[in-house]
Amino acid sequence: MELTYNEKRLLAVLKPLKDAEEARSKAVEPIRETLKGIGDGRSARINPLKDTLKVLEETRNIAFLPIKKAIELLENTTEGTLGPMHTPDAAYLARIMDSTEEAVVQYANLLQDRGLAIVEKKSVVTYRLTEEGEEYRKSGLPERNLIDSFDTEIPMGELQKHPQSRLGIGWLRKKGWVDIKDGIVTKKGEAAEGVDESALKNPVPSQPGIQDLLKRKLAEEIESVSYIISITPKGENLVESGLDLRQEVMTLTSEQIRTGEWKNLRLRKYSTKTPKRVYAGKNHPYQQLIDDMRQILFEMGFTEMNGGIVESSFWNFDVLFQPQDHPAREMQDTFFLDLEEELPAGYEKIRDMHISGGDTTSTGWGGEWKEKKAMQCVLRTHTTSLSIQYLKDHPEPPVKAFCIGRVYRREAIDATHTPEFEQLEGIVMDKDVNLRHLMGFLKEFYQKMGFENVRFRPGYFPYTEPSIEPEVWVDGLGWVELGGSGIFREEVTAPWGIKYPVLAWGLGASRVAMLKMGLKDLRQLYRSDVDWVRNEPIARSRRY
Numbered sequence: 001m002e003l004t005y006n007e008k009r010l011l012a013v014l015k016p017l018k019d020a021e022e023a024r025s026k027a028v029e030p031i032r033e034t035l036k037g038i039g040d041g042r043s044a045r046i047n048p049l050k051d052t053l054k055v056l057e058e059t060r061n062i063a064f065l066p067i068k069k070a071i072e073l074l075e076n077t078t079e080g081t082l083g084p085m086h087t088p089d090a091a092y093l094a095r096i097m098d099s100t101e102e103a104v105v106q107y108a109n110l111l112q113d114r115g116l117a118i119v120e121k122k123s124v125v126t127y128r129l130t131e132e133g134e135e136y137r138k139s140g141l142p143e144r145n146l147i148d149s150f151d152t153e154i155p156m157g158e159l160q161k162h163p164q165s166r167l168g169i170g171w172l173r174k175k176g177w178v179d180i181k182d183g184i185v186t187k188k189g190e191a192a193e194g195v196d197e198s199a200l201k202n203p204v205p206s207q208p209g210i211q212d213l214l215k216r217k218l219a220e221e222i223e224s225v226s227y228i229i230s231i232t233p234k235g236e237n238l239v240e241s242g243l244d245l246r247q248e249v250m251t252l253t254s255e256q257i258r259t260g261e262w263k264n265l266r267l268r269k270y271s272t273k274t275p276k277r278v279y280a281g282k283n284h285p286y287q288q289l290i291d292d293m294r295q296i297l298f299e300m301g302f303t304e305m306n307g308g309i310v311e312s313s314f315w316n317f318d319v320l321f322q323p324q325d326h327p328a329r330e331m332q333d334t335f336f337l338d339l340e341e342e343l344p345a346g347y348e349k350i351r352d353m354h355i356s357g358g359d360t361t362s363t364g365w366g367g368e369w370k371e372k373k374a375m376q377c378v379l380r381t382h383t384t385s386l387s388i389q390y391l392k393d394h395p396e397p398p399v400k401a402f403c404i405g406r407v408y409r410r411e412a413i414d415a416t417h418t419p420e421f422e423q424l425e426g427i428v429m430d431k432d433v434n435l436r437h438l439m440g441f442l443k444e445f446y447q448k449m450g451f452e453n454v455r456f457r458p459g460y461f462p463y464t465e466p467s468i469e470p471e472v473w474v475d476g477l478g479w480v481e482l483g484g485s486g487i488f489r490e491e492v493t494a495p496w497g498i499k500y501p502v503l504a505w506g507l508g509a510s511r512v513a514m515l516k517m518g519l520k521d522l523r524q525l526y527r528s529d530v531d532w533v534r535n536e537p538i539a540r541s542r543r544y
């Protein structure tokens with residue numbers, strides 16, 4: 001395969017760096033030799049280098065800079081520093097290439113795979129001053145400040161008044177900078193700068209004093225990894241034979257096509273062989289299941305109802321005859337919003353129903369009913385709030401309506417509970433419907449969903465009487481409760497002038513989905529797990 005633009009660029013940088021390094025060591029070699037015999041003849045080492053430099057400068061050879069650096073080194077330092085110059089590491093190359101270290105290592109590894117470069121991993125120890133060390137770097141070591149604070153001698157009592165005496169006096173003694181006799185501290189000669197102090201100024205590995213700093217916890221070691229990258233002869237040959245360093249173009253503009261400019265561009269190659277698997281676009285598996293459930297309900301003659309997820313407490317609780325002090329209305333169960341909604345005209349009927357049972361035979365809950373409490377908005381805790389609003393707008397029979405919508409409850413999250421989930425809500429209102437019809441509808445729906453065995457247990461909801469809870473049999477799990485249902489109480493229907501029985505249910509759609517898909521964890525439905533989505537069947541069979 002052809003090299004990418006960046007791989008080529010790296011090669012193109014490595015080659016002159018290597019040439020420069022070679023030129024430098026060639027230039028330095030004779031000096032090394034000369035050095036051996038001459039001892040201190042510093043100028044003898046520098047002059048031939050300067051000659052080389054002149055030539056390089058004239059020919060604009062890239063080795064110019066390293067040679068200059070070598071001369072600097074020779075002028076400023078003693079023998080021993082004439083070692084190898086800068087070997088390019090990834091960090092250095094990244095700076096030259098205006099890239100990142102990680103990217104350079106990545107290009108280099110690809111070059112290495114083709115035998116064009118070599119990558120060596122080196123772990124490097126460097127040092128960093130601790131907070132205390134940093135402070136002393138600025139203001140000096142305590143013992144240095146102490147020794148500078150007096151001329152030749154000072155009574156101990158006086159010296160102890162110095163703010164740094166607590167740490168400093170010990171070190172004065174240890175370093176032998178003072179004599180202490182009869183309570184008098186006397187300087188002992190010149191307190192020369194120690195190796196620890198030079199290391200403090202410049203904490204690099206070559207400083208012998210660095211060990212002292214480590215012991216005193218003024219510096220700490222940091223280990224880092226660097227990648228030394230060099231070009232192989234094969235890589236050099238490639239560069240010499242010429243590299244096309246034009247940037248690859250990934251998208252063509254219509255302008256480039258019209259003007260014919262595209263002919264001069266280096267177009268990015270496109271391989272049709274690369275993608276191993278093509279994933280078709282499809283609906284989320286959960287959405288597919290929801291669509292199936294909707295389809296079943298449409299087939300059973302239901303109409304879909306819709307509504308928002310923010311409801312006032314009035315619609316979420318009060319119209320459903322849920323007392324204002326009902327536990328489900330507590331903070332720990334419901335997401336309350338910092339938002340109020342005006343009560344609808346005629347709300348007094350609901351108020352009266354709660355307090356005294358209004359015009360019905362009911363006695364209501366008694367006690368108080370607060371407008372303010374009913375106005376407060378919540379994230380709907382169930383979709384039953386929609387059913388009653390739908391009935392208010394459609395008070396005449398027959399009514400068959402459903403909705404699959406998201407609801408919110410303050411649940412602790414675990415494998416079977418999430419604070420948001422979907423409910424499948426349904427109502428049927430007609431002249432003579434009764435509990436048997438309710439059980440029939442639910443049974444039929446579940447059987448269409450593939451649950452053969454359905455049974456009912458008595459339940460309780462403030463808005464239905466009687467109330468029953470459907471359960472389905474799942475192999476391996478046993479009877480699983482899948483929602484609540486019942487016949488709306490007259491306290492719920494009477495305020496809206498509804499004269500016929502209303503069968504109502506709210507089923508756990510997400511629970512159903514979990515069972516149908518064989519998921520162990522409800523949370524899977526709400527995760528963005530692309531692999532799972534990709535590997536699910538494109539369409540679920542309606543024959544469950």
Ligand SMILES: N[C@@H](Cc1ccccc1)C(=O)O
Nearest residue numbers: 382384484485486504505506
């Ligand atoms: N709203 C109830 C379910 C339900 C709906 C309609 C009638 C009876 C019960 C729930 O969220 O659990």
